[in-house]
Amino acid sequence: MNIIQDLIPTSNSNRPGTSIDxxxxxxxxxxxxxxxxxxxxxxxxxxxxxxxxxxxxWHYTVDDTEIYQHLxxxxxxxxxxxxxxxxxxxxxxxxxxxxxxxxxxxxxIELVRSLMNQLNVPLSRVVxxxxxxxxxxxxxxxxxxxxxxxxxxxxxxxxxxxxxRVLASELWVYNQPDWNARHQIVRRDEVFTVVRxxxxxxxxxxxxxxxxxxxxxxxxxxxxx
Numbered sequence: 001m002n003i004i005q006d007l008i009p010t011s012n013s014n015r016p017g018t019s020i021d022x023x024x025x026x027x028x029x030x031x032x033x034x035x036x037x038x039x040x041x042x043x044x045x046x047x048x049x050x051x052x053x054x055x056x057x058w059h060y061t062v063d064d065t066e067i068y069q070h071l072x073x074x075x076x077x078x079x080x081x082x083x084x085x086x087x088x089x090x091x092x093x094x095x096x097x098x099x100x101x102x103x104x105x106x107x108x109i110e111l112v113r114s115l116m117n118q119l120n121v122p123l124s125r126v127v128x129x130x131x132x133x134x135x136x137x138x139x140x141x142x143x144x145x146x147x148x149x150x151x152x153x154x155x156x157x158x159x160x161x162x163x164x165r166v167l168a169s170e171l172w173v174y175n176q177p178d179w180n181a182r183h184q185i186v187r188r189d190e191v192f193t194v195v196r197x198x199x200x201x202x203x204x205x206x207x208x209x210x211x212x213x214x215x216x217x218x219x220x221x222x223x224x225x
Contacts (some may be wrong), residue, residue, distance in 0.1 A: 001110050003067045006043045014057040018076040024088035024125045025115055026080045029095050029138035037096040039063040046070050058090035064103035065184055084132030106210050109152050162225040164206055166190045171220050174213040
């Protein structure tokens with residue numbers, strides 16, 4: 001999982017630098033369906049004047065191809081009311097109309113699971129924005145919230161056949177089981193969960209938890225069962 005660190009400047013008013021010890025993870029949706037309203041776009045926004053004027057900030061934004069980090073997890077963000085801000089890390093899922101929300105959701109689940117392990121947050125403390133303030137957010141996920149939580153619970157489940165670590169300095173992953181379907185570059189020492197192996201034009205590929213695909217060539221990756 002590649003996370004692009006693009007932190008809000010410490011001089012910005014929406015990054016007060018207040019220390020927190022988060023015990024919850026709060027899931028949001030951006031509610032911005034405009035074309036191009038992806039994670040990179042929101043990374044620019046949260047550093048800008050409007051976000052400062054509105055006094056909003058959060059820790060991560062996720063779209064169908066990328067994750068951006070805006071704040072360290074031990075600093076407060078302003079995304080979920082006073083109590084939620086003090087107790088949680090905030091994740092925004094993009095809903096841009098030119099994106100793939102199913103892929104965004106899968107990538108969000110991967111991030112949530114990683115943060116649960118990193119911060120020792122139990123599944124019972126993965127909550128919606130609505131949990132803190134009553135707001136209808138994340139609007140798409142609220143109607144299927146139990147299913148979303150179950151996916152997180154099962155994200156390290158029995159359908160995983162192992163993990164794969166990138167050995168190459170840079171390596172393509174693919175959005176289809178097709179060697180021509182180059183999607184994005186991953187880098188050395190990134191680790192991904194593998195759900196199955198398959199052969200494409202005579203060469204072995206792994207399907208990843210995120211729905212993407214990567215070569216199984218041992219020159220470029222190391223598989224661990």
